[in-house]
Amino acid sequence: MFCQNLCIFSGRLGSDxxxxxxxxxxxxxxxxxxxxxRMDKTTNTWVNETSWANCEFIESKDNFGxxxxxxIRSLRKGDxxxxxxxxxxKDKFITFRVVDIFPEQKPREDSSYDLGGEPRSQxxxx
Numbered sequence: 290m291f292c293q294n295l296c297i298f299s300g301r302l303g304s305d306x307x308x309x310x311x312x313x314x315x316x317x318x319x320x321x322x323x324x325x326x327r328m329d330k331t332t333n334t335w336v337n338e339t340s341w342a343n344c345e346f347i348e349s350k351d352n353f354g355x356x357x358x359x360x361i362r363s364l365r366k367g368d369x370x371x372x373x374x375x376x377x378x379k380d381k382f383i384t385f386r387v388v389d390i391f392p393e394q395k396p397r398e399d400s401s402y403d404l405g406g407e408p409r410s411q412x413x414x415x
Contacts, residue, residue, distance in 0.1 A: 294375045296385055298323050298342045304366050314349040317361045317387075321372060344374060346387040357390055369393035 300323040307318040321344060324337040348358040364370065370392050374385035 295388075296342075296374045296376055297372070298344075298374065298385070299371045300324065300342070300369070302364055302366050302368050302370060303341065306361050306364055308362070314347060315358065317346045317348065317358060319344055319361070319364070321370065342372075342374070342385050343382065344372060344385045344387050346390075357387065360390055360392060361387070364392060 298321050300321040303320040303322050305319075309316045309318070321342045323340050323342055325340060326335050327338050328334075329336045346357060346361055370390055372385070372387055372391075373389040374387055376383050376385050378384075
């Protein structure tokens with residue numbers, strides 16, 4: 290039987306990544322809020338139920354500031370990310386070890402164009 294330890298999450302960062310430095314490298318920790326829709330049987334409407342995925346990325350000294358570690362350091366609270374992880378039990382809690390991370394692209398604040406390609410100044414005020 291083939292077993293695979295892979296979890297994929299899409300959600301928002303609950304806080305800026307926490308950085309812990311050690312002699313051998315760096316650990317970056319962050320939580321992802323993942324909304325899961327469910328039917329509320331009392332109101333008969335769909336509501337979002339938020340679950341948290343506690344993630345960590347371990348970066349060795351020889352890879353410091355490169356690749357995924359650099360990407361994670363640039364993230365801020367509220368940023369939307371898509372994360373591929375492996376889970377492990379740690380101190381009676383499940384921690385998700387980051388394998389890959391894909392931040393959702395957001396428009397640059399200094400750009401005069403939004404995602405529709407239309408200059409912001411020409412859009413009608415609502």
